[in-house]
Amino acid sequence: xxxxxxxERPPKDEDTRSTTSAEDSDVTDEEGWExxxxxxxxxxxxxxxxxxxxxxxxxxxxxxxxxxxxxxLRQIQKELDLDFIGLxxxxxxxxxxxxxxxTTPDVSSKDKFDDDAYMxxxxxxxxxxxxxxxxxxxxxxxxSGDNDAERRVVELQEDLERLQTQFTEYRLAVQQSMEEQLxxxxxxxxxxxxxxxxKNKIEEVDSxxxxxxxxxxxxxxMLKDAIRTDSYRDFIYDNKRLFQDKVVLDVGCGxxxxxxxxxxxxxxxxxxxxxxxxxxxxxxxxxENGFGDVITCIRGKIExxxxxxxxxxxxxxxxxxxxxxxxxxxxxxIYARDRYLAPDGLMVPSDATIRIAPFADSDFIAxxxxxxxxxxxxxxxxxxxxxxxxxxxxxxEPSALPGDSSVFLKLPLHTITVEELSFLKNxxxxxxxxxxxxxxxxxxxxxxxMPSRKSTVPDDAVPSEMQKKGYVAFTTGPxxxxxxxxxxxxxxxxxxxxxxxxxxxxxxxGKVGYQKREPNARTLDITIDWDAQEGGKGSQQWSxx
Numbered sequence: 001x002x003x004x005x006x007x008e009r010p011p012k013d014e015d016t017r018s019t020t021s022a023e024d025s026d027v028t029d030e031e032g033w034e035x036x037x038x039x040x041x042x043x044x045x046x047x048x049x050x051x052x053x054x055x056x057x058x059x060x061x062x063x064x065x066x067x068x069x070x071x072x073l074r075q076i077q078k079e080l081d082l083d084f085i086g087l088x089x090x091x092x093x094x095x096x097x098x099x100x101x102x103t104t105p106d107v108s109s110k111d112k113f114d115d116d117a118y119m120x121x122x123x124x125x126x127x128x129x130x131x132x133x134x135x136x137x138x139x140x141x142x143x144s145g146d147n148d149a150e151r152r153v154v155e156l157q158e159d160l161e162r163l164q165t166q167f168t169e170y171r172l173a174v175q176q177s178m179e180e181q182l183x184x185x186x187x188x189x190x191x192x193x194x195x196x197x198x199k200n201k202i203e204e205v206d207s208x209x210x211x212x213x214x215x216x217x218x219x220x221x222m223l224k225d226a227i228r229t230d231s232y233r234d235f236i237y238d239n240k241r242l243f244q245d246k247v248v249l250d251v252g253c254g255x256x257x258x259x260x261x262x263x264x265x266x267x268x269x270x271x272x273x274x275x276x277x278x279x280x281x282x283x284x285x286x287x288e289n290g291f292g293d294v295i296t297c298i299r300g301k302i303e304x305x306x307x308x309x310x311x312x313x314x315x316x317x318x319x320x321x322x323x324x325x326x327x328x329x330x331x332x333x334i335y336a337r338d339r340y341l342a343p344d345g346l347m348v349p350s351d352a353t354i355r356i357a358p359f360a361d362s363d364f365i366a367x368x369x370x371x372x373x374x375x376x377x378x379x380x381x382x383x384x385x386x387x388x389x390x391x392x393x394x395x396x397e398p399s400a401l402p403g404d405s406s407v408f409l410k411l412p413l414h415t416i417t418v419e420e421l422s423f424l425k426n427x428x429x430x431x432x433x434x435x436x437x438x439x440x441x442x443x444x445x446x447x448x449x450m451p452s453r454k455s456t457v458p459d460d461a462v463p464s465e466m467q468k469k470g471y472v473a474f475t476t477g478p479x480x481x482x483x484x485x486x487x488x489x490x491x492x493x494x495x496x497x498x499x500x501x502x503x504x505x506x507x508x509x510g511k512v513g514y515q516k517r518e519p520n521a522r523t524l525d526i527t528i529d530w531d532a533q534e535g536g537k538g539s540q541q542w543s544x545x
Contacts, residue, residue: 046128049073049094050103058131069103080110084150087132089113095122117397130154225484227474228318229257235348235449235472236261236316242346242451243267246313251302251336252329256282256295258316263294270295271309273302302336312340316348322393323488324354324411324445325514326524326544331418344453347413351448351457355477356427356512356528357405359440359489364400368392368491388493391526391542395486396442398478403431405444405477407460408512414453424513424527431506437499438508438535441528443488444477490526490542502535517543 045054046061050069055061065071071094077087093113097105099122106112121129130151236243236258244266250259253272259282262270272282272295283297298305315336321327337347372383408427448457449472457466463473463480476485492499502508510530517523523545531537 046131047123047126049091049128050098058128061128076107080107082110084132084147085119086110086114088129088154089115089118091126091128091132092118092120092122095126125158130158227481227483231447231449231472231474232258232316232318232348233261236265238472239451240265243314247271247309247311248314248316249273249307249312249336249340251315251317251333252319253282253297254278254318256285256297258318259295260286260289260291262314262316263291267294267314269309271307271312272297273305273307274299275301302332307340309340311342312345313342314346314348315341320352320445320447320485322485322544323391323443323514323524323526324352325421328421328516328524330421333413334416334418337413346451346453348449349447350413350450350453350455351461352411352413352445353407353448353457353461354409354411354443354445355405355407356429357401357442358403358429358431358435358438358508359396359400359442359491360402360435360437361396361400361439362436364394364396364489365439365491388491388540389543391544392489392491393486393544394489395482396478396489401442401478402433402435403429403508405429405442409514410457410459412457422515424511426509426511428507428509431502431504431508433504435502437494438492438502438532439499440489440491442478443490443512443526444475444485446473446475446477448473488526488544490528490540492538492540500535502532506532506535508532508535517545 045056046058047054048061049065049071053064055064062073065073073087073090076082076090080086082090090107090110090113094105094107096118132147132151132154243262245268246266248259248262248267248270250256250262250270250272253259253274254276255278256272259270259272270291272279272286274282274297279297279299286292286295286297296308298307315333317329317333317336319329319333321329341347369384369387372380406427406429408425409423446461446463448461448463448466450457461473463475466473474480474483476483476487478487508530510528513525513527515525515527517525523543525541525543527539527541529537529539
């Protein structure tokens with residue numbers, strides 16, 4: 001489950017948590033794309049590779065790059081035998097090098113840019129990337145069909161990014177509307193006392209929370225998070241013996257993808273519960289895929305519905321939010337476990353850990369903080385008010401972490417209690433390099449799928465190492481493939497004095513606290529106290545809301 005705070009990503013589908021990742025041999029990553037109508041062919045303005053100049057089309061830009069900068073993209077493509085993906089990496093490599101001040105990047109070998117990091121666009125909505133097919137079309141018209149297909153992939157990726165941005169705007173609008181409504185209700189409830197007012201706010205926020213998950217856009221963006229859904233699918237399909245003839249409860253089923261995984265793996269009965277209108281679509285999807293006799297869809301909160309069974313053998317749920325516990329859906333999963341899971345029953349997933357690492361990234365500070373000091377020549381520093389109070393949700397580079405991460409909380413899903421989800425835990429990290437300033441902290445989580453409740457996860461388990469041992473696991477950290485959860489970034493407010501330099505090998509100790517703003521609320525406050533010895537001490541609180 002994801003949040004929607006100052007992040008620039010859509011919230012996690014609290015209920016759906018699933019993806020259209022390939023199922024065995026009958027589902028492919030391209031499923032559903034064939035119905036999209038191709039865009040009209042038209043010239044797109046192109047930003048130059050070596051300057052900010054705008055060109056009317058890709059050919060004009062390439063010609064000037066060749067004439068003024070001695071850079072022939074078509075010739076380099078031929079010499080290095082670059083396919084469409086190679087061209088994308090080359091363009092992003094050139095843009096990143098030029099941004100770093102290197103106007104003569106080394107392109108002597110494709111090894112210079114054969115890194116998946118260069119699949120990420122350097123420029124937002126970079127028209128050059130989906131105009132690359134035009135390059136091949138000019139020299140090799142017979143291959144235009146393949147290039148059109150490859151360009152279509154890029155266009156679809158751009159469509160997804162635009163969809164995510166639109167949903168971010170939608171969630172922010174919902175949040176603003178909620179705040180306005182709550183302000184109006186404060187006046188109405190002033191005579192009823194603080195307890196009644198708090199209860200009313202929580203109930204309204206809770207209602208809007210479920211309403212926000214009835215729209216297709218959220219589910220689409222979540223279903224396309226392959227890291228998440230592939231993990232659920234792989235565990236279920238690789239352990240069909242665990243699901244054969246078992247009764248399964250899917251808490252927060254969303255579109256029903258996890259329920260159908262379980263049914264396909266041999267479960268004799270699956271109960272899919274969701275408190276959003278998406279349950280109506282899930283019911284249709286279940287019947288359309290032939291699982292109507294196995295999967296029962298129920299609308300309502302798990303705490304309030306009546307299930308058709310007394311207990312279940314397995315509980316499957318994708319409940320995770322930003323920094324793991326935002327949105328508090330795990331509380332409902334724990335209720336379902338304590339109420340319905342058989343004594344020897346299995347939780348899927350079975351374990352989670354939350355990690356913290358020091359964060360130092362001058363470019364991030366410049367774009368997020370310093371930016372407001374001069375916006376088109378105007379001072380907008382008033383926009384900095386409260387900026388250090390909000391937790392950001394962003395995808396960061398491993399290079400922004402000058403020290404190793406530390407696990408500060410383990411969650412064994414079979415035994416942990418709701419009370420343990422509010423905590424203050426110790427951590428210790430050691431810097432691996434000198435830094436000019438500790439800019440903040442980054443928090444993410446790892447998820448593990450163990451085949452037995454007796455299986456244990458090591459205290460400092462790493463998903464990649466667990467995978468080598470044959471277990472299903474994934475990370476939402478910066479060293480893994482990006483997920484929709486990204487990472488929490490908590491910036492430190494150093495005030496006017498600014499941060500102080502810290503040295504390689506320096507140890508920082510501290511405590512991390514998670515606390516709900518109110519009982520039963522879905523917001524989350526995170527506090528961190530730290531001591532860097534000669535680097536000084538600090539204490540700060542951030543909010544996810």
